[in-house]
Amino acid sequence: xxxxxLSADAARAALxxxxxxxxxxxxxxxxxxxxxxxxxxxxxxxxxxxxxxHGPAEALVRLVAGAAFxxxxxxEAVAAQKRWxxxxxxxxxxxxVRIAAARGVSLVVRGDPAWPAQLDDLQxxxxxxxxxxxxxxxxxxxxxxxxxVGARAASGYGDLVARELAAELAGDGIPIVSGxxxxxxxxxxxxxxxxxxxxxxLLAGGAExxxxxxxxxxxxxxxxxxxxxxxxxxxxxPTKWRFLQRNRLIAALTTATVVVEAGWRSGSLNTAGHxxxxxxxxxxxxxxxxxxxSAGTHRLIRDYGASCVTGADDxxxxxxxxxxxxxxxxxxxxxxxxxVQDALSSRVGRHAAEVARRAGMAVDEVQPLLGMxxxxxxxxxGVDGWRSTAGRG
Amino acid sequence: xxxxxLSADAARAALxxxxxxxxxxxxxxxxxxxxxxxxxxxxxxxxxxxxxxHGPAEALVRLVAGAAFxxxxxxEAVAAQKRWxxxxxxxxxxxxVRIAAARGVSLVVRGDPAWPAQLDDLQxxxxxxxxxxxxxxxxxxxxxxxxxVGARAASGYGDLVARELAAELAGDGIPIVSGxxxxxxxxxxxxxxxxxxxxxxLLAGGAExxxxxxxxxxxxxxxxxxxxxxxxxxxxxPTKWRFLQRNRLIAALTTATVVVEAGWRSGSLNTAGHxxxxxxxxxxxxxxxxxxxSAGTHRLIRDYGASCVTGADDxxxxxxxxxxxxxxxxxxxxxxxxxVQDALSSRVGRHAAEVARRAGMAVDEVQPLLGMxxxxxxxxxGVDGWRSTAGRG
Numbered sequence: 001x002x003x004x005x006l007s008a009d010a011a012r013a014a015l016x017x018x019x020x021x022x023x024x025x026x027x028x029x030x031x032x033x034x035x036x037x038x039x040x041x042x043x044x045x046x047x048x049x050x051x052x053x054h055g056p057a058e059a060l061v062r063l064v065a066g067a068a069f070x071x072x073x074x075x076e077a078v079a080a081q082k083r084w085x086x087x088x089x090x091x092x093x094x095x096x097v098r099i100a101a102a103r104g105v106s107l108v109v110r111g112d113p114a115w116p117a118q119l120d121d122l123q124x125x126x127x128x129x130x131x132x133x134x135x136x137x138x139x140x141x142x143x144x145x146x147x148x149v150g151a152r153a154a155s156g157y158g159d160l161v162a163r164e165l166a167a168e169l170a171g172d173g174i175p176i177v178s179g180x181x182x183x184x185x186x187x188x189x190x191x192x193x194x195x196x197x198x199x200x201x202l203l204a205g206g207a208e209x210x211x212x213x214x215x216x217x218x219x220x221x222x223x224x225x226x227x228x229x230x231x232x233x234x235x236x237x238p239t240k241w242r243f244l245q246r247n248r249l250i251a252a253l254t255t256a257t258v259v260v261e262a263g264w265r266s267g268s269l270n271t272a273g274h275x276x277x278x279x280x281x282x283x284x285x286x287x288x289x290x291x292x293x294s295a296g297t298h299r300l301i302r303d304y305g306a307s308c309v310t311g312a313d314d315x316x317x318x319x320x321x322x323x324x325x326x327x328x329x330x331x332x333x334x335x336x337x338x339x340v341q342d343a344l345s346s347r348v349g350r351h352a353a354e355v356a357r358r359a360g361m362a363v364d365e366v367q368p369l370l371g372m373x374x375x376x377x378x379x380x381x382g383v384d385g386w387r388s389t390a391g392r393g
Numbered sequence: 394x395x396x397x398x399l400s401a402d403a404a405r406a407a408l409x410x411x412x413x414x415x416x417x418x419x420x421x422x423x424x425x426x427x428x429x430x431x432x433x434x435x436x437x438x439x440x441x442x443x444x445x446x447h448g449p450a451e452a453l454v455r456l457v458a459g460a461a462f463x464x465x466x467x468x469e470a471v472a473a474q475k476r477w478x479x480x481x482x483x484x485x486x487x488x489x490v491r492i493a494a495a496r497g498v499s500l501v502v503r504g505d506p507a508w509p510a511q512l513d514d515l516q517x518x519x520x521x522x523x524x525x526x527x528x529x530x531x532x533x534x535x536x537x538x539x540x541x542v543g544a545r546a547a548s549g550y551g552d553l554v555a556r557e558l559a560a561e562l563a564g565d566g567i568p569i570v571s572g573x574x575x576x577x578x579x580x581x582x583x584x585x586x587x588x589x590x591x592x593x594x595l596l597a598g599g600a601e602x603x604x605x606x607x608x609x610x611x612x613x614x615x616x617x618x619x620x621x622x623x624x625x626x627x628x629x630x631p632t633k634w635r636f637l638q639r640n641r642l643i644a645a646l647t648t649a650t651v652v653v654e655a656g657w658r659s660g661s662l663n664t665a666g667h668x669x670x671x672x673x674x675x676x677x678x679x680x681x682x683x684x685x686x687s688a689g690t691h692r693l694i695r696d697y698g699a700s701c702v703t704g705a706d707d708x709x710x711x712x713x714x715x716x717x718x719x720x721x722x723x724x725x726x727x728x729x730x731x732x733v734q735d736a737l738s739s740r741v742g743r744h745a746a747e748v749a750r751r752a753g754m755a756v757d758e759v760q761p762l763l764g765m766x767x768x769x770x771x772x773x774x775g776v777d778g779w780r781s782t783a784g785r786g
Contacts, residue, residue, distance in 0.1 A: 041732060041753035082755025086746070157681055239735035286679030286691060288550055289703040298679060301694065301701045308694045308701070310682040339434060342632035353479070360434040362475025 004064055004090055006032060006057055014094050017101030031093070032056035033109045033129045037233050038092045039063075039084040040128070042245035046072055046080045048124035056128070064088070096206075096233035103208035104223070105133045105234055114139045121278050122252050127231035131207040134227035138175065138198055144319040145175040145200070147250045147275070149268040150184025150260040155293045158261030161285055162187035165260070168312040170197025174319065175226070177202065177254045179246065180215055184260045184268070193221055202253070203230040204246040205238030229253075247271040256281025256318040258309050262296030269296050276304060281318040283309035336361060340369040341378060341388060349384030397457055397483055399425060399450055407487050410494030424486070425449035426502045426522050430626050431485045432456075432477040433521070435638035439465055439473045441517035449521070457481070489599075489626035496601035497616075498526045498627055507532045514671050515645050520624035524600040527620035531568065531591055537712040538568040538593070540643045540668070542661040543577025543653040548686045551654030554678055555580035558653070561705040563590025567712065568619070570595065570647045572639065573608055577653045577661075586614055595646070596623040597639040598631030622646075640664040649674025649711040651702050655689030662689050669697060674711040676702035729754060733762045734771060734781060742777030 008024035011031035170192035178185040180201035192199035207230040210219035251274035284306040287294030300306035343358035373379035401417035404424035433440040563585035571578040573594035585592035600623040603612035644667035677699040680687030693699035736751035766772035
């Protein structure tokens with residue numbers, strides 16, 4: 001059986017590279033959380049429950065001692081022991097901390113002032129900690145914020161829409177959150193940076209390195225003014241599982257998720273599903289029905305109640321951010337004045353009785369409408385009667 | 394005061410060109426209906442009520458006599474008298490009948506076997522009669538049928554979508570109803586004809602002439618196998634009012650209306666509004682949010698509850714027509730097998746314990762999943778352990 005030293009000295013030694021000034025129990029809790037982070041895959045609800053019940057240090061002691069976990073069924077406890085214990089190696093944590101310190105990555109745990117409370121909506125599936133690189137204060141400025149996500153293989157249309165939405169919203173002070181991937185994610189991050197706004201990248205692997213590697217410069221740029229976030233320790237590879245779990249963090253951190261472009265089975269539908277499950281706003285941008293890249297967004301609109309997003313104003317509406325929209329123009333006029341206007345000609349003058357007969361209306365109904373049409377500049381009265389000032393008459 | 398001869402002989406004489414074999418009271422009712430058609434503009438609810446209450450002939454007698462109409466308020470009655478009476482000229486009806494007979498246009502009134510009962514959903518606003526050119530039997534085969542409507546200034550995208558939807562649905566035996574205009578309407582009619590299907594054009598002016606004139610050949614082609622319909626007498630001009638009222642007939646005749654492409658203030662939104670008011674199905678085809686031609690369809694989806702139509706199957710769903718859809722593919726796998734697959738490499742073999750550690754799972758959880766992955770052909774076991782048969786491992 002592996003043992004582990006959870007003394008304050010051991011904790012301080014392990015966390016030393018992060019240069020924190022911590023009380024004994026803070027150091028031990030933080031160290032224990034970092035260890036948990038190493039033991040479990042993202043979204044492990046059994047871990048979420050035992051850490052919530054006992055605190056990270058006590059839960060770890062029980063795990064190592066093979067003690068019972070009252071929050072878990074016997075079967076769950078056995079399965080959990082079996083999947084967590086093989087990863088218990090103090091070395092893993094010291095490595096992660098060393099990489100984090102070298103790359104300017106901080107460890108944020110629940111209870112820290114920077115901890116984003118909206119993550120707790122994930123309940124047992126909430127992350128145990130976050131590894132973040134950049135401006136820590138951004139974490140507490142994500143309400144409201146918008147997740148703009150979508151396909152890696154974006155079309156020119158998707159790329160354009162992502163850039164336009166991100167630039168306008170970020171320029172307005174709304175943080176843009178995305179996954180740092182090629183395609184829609186990258187377009188959204190770049191446009192937010194270009195607009196001088198705040199953007200946050202949630203990574204599936206460690207926060208210290210870019211994935212994809214081709215986005216190394218972009219991720220560095222994001223960290224320079226915004227934030228790069230991961231729940232897995234530095235040094236962790238981005239696996240498919242972690243991508244799917246990363247999507248739940250994107251949904252949980254933000255006020256609403258908008259899928260800009262997505263194929264029928266795109267991973268961004270997974271993010272959308274999390275947003276819907278969490279009661280966050282969910283929008284999708286329509287596109288040509290002839291484009292496979294919009295099949296997923298149409299699916300969200302048709303079958304999952306996503307709001308049809310056609311511009312930044314629609315996103316603001318999803319966010320519940322007050323917007324000064326221009327009055328929407330009324331429907332086509334379907335009233336009597338239309339009939340009177342139909343009865344006028346631009347070529348020949350018609351007296352009111354003739355206009356009334358052609359309109360199928362009474363003369364005394366027609367008269368005031370003619371006056372109104374004159375005021376509106378679309379009819380005028382001459383010696384030979386009324387004419388329209390334009391139209392096919 | 395104009396008088397009018399409503400004897401059976403007068404009625405027979407006026408209707409003679411239509412070569413009908415009618416009993417006396419049928420002839421009088423049909424003649425009186427044709428006269429009402431001349432007196433009122435489409436959608437005149439006061440006329441709808443008095444004709445429904447007294448029958449067309451008796452209502453006409455009361456009108457000419459200046460008698461009271463119990464169904465109308467005193468004020469309504471005065472206004473109605475004033476707008477109807479100036480148009481009372483027997484000559485108008487004989488002219489309309491002569492044109493109709495010359496152009497093969499028939500007069501269909503309520504009570505005729507061909508009368509489409511679904512029009513009565515319009516209540517007081519229902520048409521008093523229909524003037525139709527083509528295969529009369531089509532009128533009773535419009536349930537189900539689909540209205541495909543949209544902008545005159547269609548884009549290449551809208552034109553393509555209208556053609557594809559119309560061809561597939563018409564080829565399936567579903568009649569395509571539209572307004573005979575340039576753009577989306579014309580594309581839908583043409584594709585329906587091309588697919589050997591049935592199509593119906595609702596005109597705002599008389600059924601004897603094409604509007605626009607550039608669609609003369611198309612309207613003739615529609616009349617050859619389908620139907621051209623109008624509620625205004627032959628010889629009537631298509632006014633703006635009549636276009637708007639024609640839209641209510643398109644909505645009322647069909648099971649559902651789909652707007653293919655429409656600007657923010659397109660007249661087809663008016664048709665959509667009628668469809669919604671009548672409880673008919675309403676769909677709209679999304680398009681690029683950068684295209685003004687889709688602003689109206691997105692508006693219908695966002696604000697008016699229109700269903701997002703991405704293909705013929707979606708239209709069949711609107712119509713309630715059974716369709717044999719392929720099973721929709723499931724969401725991305727988010728389960729343990731994904732984690733096991735993540736833990737495999739294609740380059741190096743890994744034993745189950747190592748796979749379990751990497752997956753963050755217990756060995757006895759991993760073992761059966763490895764077996765399933767092997768069955769699925771994505772993992773295989775060799776002397777040095779398990780490998781994935783593909784992937785980035």
